[in-house]
Amino acid sequence: MDKFDAIVIGSGPGGYVCAIKLAQLGVNVACVEGNASLGGTCLNVGCIPSKALLNASHNYHNSIENFSKMGIEVERPSVNWSKMLSYKDTMIKDNTKGIEYLFKKNKITLINGWASFVDNNTISVNGKNFEADHFVIASGSEATSLNDIKFDEQVIVSSTGALELKKIPEKMIVIGAGVIGLEMGSIYSRLGTEITILEFYDKVLNGMDHDISKNFKSILQKQGFKFHLSSSVSNIAKEKKGVKVTYEERESNNLNELYADVVLVATGRKPFTENLKLENIGVKINPKGQIETDKNWRTTTKNIFAIGDVTPGPMLAHKAEEEGIAVAEIIAGQAGHVNFEVIPSVVYTDPEVASVGKTENELKEEGIDIKVGKFSFMGNGRAKTVFSNSGFVKVIADSNNDRILGAHIIGPAAGDLIHEICVAMEFGASTEDLARTCHAHPTFSEAVREAALACGVGAIHS
Numbered sequence: 271m272d273k274f275d276a277i278v279i280g281s282g283p284g285g286y287v288c289a290i291k292l293a294q295l296g297v298n299v300a301c302v303e304g305n306a307s308l309g310g311t312c313l314n315v316g317c318i319p320s321k322a323l324l325n326a327s328h329n330y331h332n333s334i335e336n337f338s339k340m341g342i343e344v345e346r347p348s349v350n351w352s353k354m355l356s357y358k359d360t361m362i363k364d365n366t367k368g369i370e371y372l373f374k375k376n377k378i379t380l381i382n383g384w385a386s387f388v389d390n391n392t393i394s395v396n397g398k399n400f401e402a403d404h405f406v407i408a409s410g411s412e413a414t415s416l417n418d419i420k421f422d423e424q425v426i427v428s429s430t431g432a433l434e435l436k437k438i439p440e441k442m443i444v445i446g447a448g449v450i451g452l453e454m455g456s457i458y459s460r461l462g463t464e465i466t467i468l469e470f471y472d473k474v475l476n477g478m479d480h481d482i483s484k485n486f487k488s489i490l491q492k493q494g495f496k497f498h499l500s501s502s503v504s505n506i507a508k509e510k511k512g513v514k515v516t517y518e519e520r521e522s523n524n525l526n527e528l529y530a531d532v533v534l535v536a537t538g539r540k541p542f543t544e545n546l547k548l549e550n551i552g553v554k555i556n557p558k559g560q561i562e563t564d565k566n567w568r569t570t571t572k573n574i575f576a577i578g579d580v581t582p583g584p585m586l587a588h589k590a591e592e593e594g595i596a597v598a599e600i601i602a603g604q605a606g607h608v609n610f611e612v613i614p615s616v617v618y619t620d621p622e623v624a625s626v627g628k629t630e631n632e633l634k635e636e637g638i639d640i641k642v643g644k645f646s647f648m649g650n651g652r653a654k655t656v657f658s659n660s661g662f663v664k665v666i667a668d669s670n671n672d673r674i675l676g677a678h679i680i681g682p683a684a685g686d687l688i689h690e691i692c693v694a695m696e697f698g699a700s701t702e703d704l705a706r707t708c709h710a711h712p713t714f715s716e717a718v719r720e721a722a723l724a725c726g727v728g729a730i731h732s
């Protein structure tokens with residue numbers, strides 16, 4: 271029987287990063303992966319393919335909308351969908367091969383197959399047993415459907431099917447105005463699909479700062495999105511051609527029907543623990559199906575850890591990675607830590623949306639005396655040159671000591687700008703620290719500095 275110091279189950283961002291860190295710390299480690307390709311949801315059917323299609327569709331749309339404004343005259347470009355999908359597949363392959371290379375470089379044993387626990391020191395993969403002192407469960411998540419409606423991944427699709435559609439639909443209904451729904455909707459909207467969003471709550475990106483939700487909805491409406499908020503979907507039925515979605519307006523209880531070629535159900539994801547036979551190790555699962563851990567990611571069975579999407583917390587690749595690193599450090603006898611107050615969240619639409627820390631409403635509900643500094647990209651020269659000045663930066667700080675408690679950005683490169691605030695928050699910086707830091711001109715990041723100034727003496731360019 272093969273024996274290791276630690277075995278990681280799953281090679282998504284949580285699992286593969288944990289395995290690499292363990293190897294770097296001198297731990298004899300193996301990683302088990304059931305899928306033929308490494309990288310988990312993120313690399314195969316999540317972050318990477320969606321960003322590839324967002325990039326391709328953005329360039330297509332930009333060439334139509336903006337090229338001629340800048341004196342670049344091209345004949346109207348057209349979309350070669352199968353080539354666009356091949357580009358996306360190449361990006362997946364390049365990234366997953368990169369993990370294979372990193373595993374070899376770090377001498378990590380890869381075990382192909384689905385792992386199930388025999389006892390708390392043994393797993394079985396393809397009928398063969400493997401032993402370890404420690405296990406890290408990083409088995410991830412899968413898309414949830416609505417009312418037990420089955421995905422056929424052609425007409426009724428999850429995000430996985432939406433990344434593989436045979437042709438660009440004329441009409442698409444997206445159920446769920448969260449990150450995945452709005453990103454996938456953006457891809458197809460830019461390629462000419464009519465997008466209708468059905469959302470249970472009365473706003474988009476529920477949970478994000480209210481100013482962001484409001485502004486983002488109106489930007490997307492200008493891009494052609496149609497919204498039915500406060501709407502509860504009661505049925506999805508396949509038609510001879512396409513699909514019919516029945517929904518109830520929650521305020522009036524009126525029932526309505528919508529027709530489209532494709533419906534994307536983007537209402538959330540659930541932890542994936544199939545195959546693991548957790549009953550053999552007595553690990554505690556909560557009512558949401560997530561594996562419960564203590565603050566050091568130990569499950570109720572002490573030598574077994576769990577990280578990433580299969581555990582509570584935001585379902586984000588970088589959250590899984592941070593936990594993977596911390597657990598590796600703990601297994602190697604070091605102190606591992608993740609600051610959950612400073613986990614950024616990004617929506618890779620155009621403009622991008624990014625957020626870190628608490629929202630204005632959350633802080634007010636906690637009774638914290640806050641001040642808010644806002645700066646519009648209208649006053650940012652660089653944003654004007656790229657025709658993207660409809661958003662803003664909002665920085666929130668404690669009124670008593672000026673410490674930054676959160677930031678919410680909608681605008682060009684928001685997903686990169688947010689990290690300036692993340693670093694500031696990690697160092698316990700004040701808005702004055704940020705405002706007194708010289709920012710290069712002309713950059714989008716000047717808008718962050720201006721928002722910090724707006725928390726105190728006042729912005730210069732507004």
Ligand code: FAD
Pocket residue numbers: 279280281282283284285302303304305308309310311312313315316317318320383384385386408409410411429430450542544545546577578579580585586587588589590618
């Ligand atoms: P996963 O990535 O799900 O990996 C789990 C792995 O474990 C899988 O490969 C699975 O095959 C394997 N596995 C499971 N059970 C077993 C077993 N018994 N034996 C062996 N192997 C097993 N997050 C972001 O931060 N940024 C984004 O831009 C982003 N975009 C997304 C877009 C889409 C369309 C989707 C669906 C998700 C997106 N996410 C994004 C979320 C991100 O993909 C997940 O948060 C992340 O992949 C979670 O990592 P993980 O390691 O916990 O699990």
